[in-house]
Amino acid sequence: MTENSLTTVHVAVYDTLADWEIGFLTAHVNSPAWHKSPGRFRIRTVGASAAPVTTMGGLRVLPDLTLDELSPGDSAMLVLPGNEFFPTEAFHPYAAKAREFRAAGVPVAAICGATGGLALAGMLDEHEHTSNAKEFLEGLGYGGDALYRDEPAVNDGGLITAGAQAPIEFARAVFAELGIYEPGVLDSWYKLYGEKNPAGFYELMGA
Template sequence: MSETTRSVVHLAVYDTLADWETGFATAHLNKPLWHKTPGRFAVSTVGPSAAPITTMGGLRITPDVVLADLKPADSAMLILPGNDIFATEAFVPFAEKAREFLDAGVPVAAICGATGGLAMAGLLDDRAHTSNAAAFLDSLGYKGGALYRDEPAVTDGDLITASATAPVEFAREILARLDVMEPQVLASWYKLYGKKDPAGFYELMSA
């Protein structure tokens, strides 16, 4: 499959990015094994500028794309990892880009602190969602409490949200929303990585 026909998933990168929260999603988007259409997806990083960022784990990442240049039409999904900047001005451009994506009907997936940034932007007021805890979002003064779901990860249309402790469930929702794998293959994938059942591995090997 040529580069021009790939669906690009954009991973937001910024200082204090929580390294562990998106690894399952990005690894299995890039790994063609078990995909319905191998080679269909590619992951690209998008940052606030072209300058390198430093993750919470101390890794330096140079963004592939600058946020201001990213258009929803050029993306299959925007993934927003957790971070320590969600309540600051530094995260506002990412929340506004998420609004642009959702308005255009392009999916957005947010986990941990990124859900807080979306809550502060009003993007969780009318969509079912989850986060690290209901009290966490309530402390931010948002208006979507009635739609909070006490679950590891929640998909409502084009929005996926998840708790910091649910990177596997977050990945499962992303893979399902993008139709990366056949449903039974994804079920086996989750059996292995989510339920830690080795039977899932043998199911995947025979898929």
């Protein structure tokens, strides 16, 4: 295990990436505010190639590295945002990398369409999971419908899934898996952003 495995969260980037689904996650992983160990974590982007990609919101992103260059031993987690190409062969390299991460015991977090890509790859057949809706995954013909959970986000042994409507719960599940915040601080973070309760702000200021 290298030093980077303790610090780097890799976010897959590709054309049609759904920007809003990972905004809370990336901003708060990369920011040391309220972290249990400030400066321990950072975000790095990974693409199928080194070419720039364009998100659904029209932002152009230049990947920091390629999938071929990414080793699970150098990562704390692989994050797969939602996208519009998950049912195509273009998503296969990302699903293959996710499978490699899980085989190595490194967490993977997928939201929205990316959960569909993992379902098509058979990665949700034996794990509790969620997505945009049960019908969304059933329409893909996957074999894990008995393990579907109607919850905003689910973490089954380091495989985190969430629906497009739950970016804050998705971020909270990632933070909990990585141990970024003390439990009480994470509760206050969710109180502020998830419950829209201003008391969470004052609790965080005192943390």
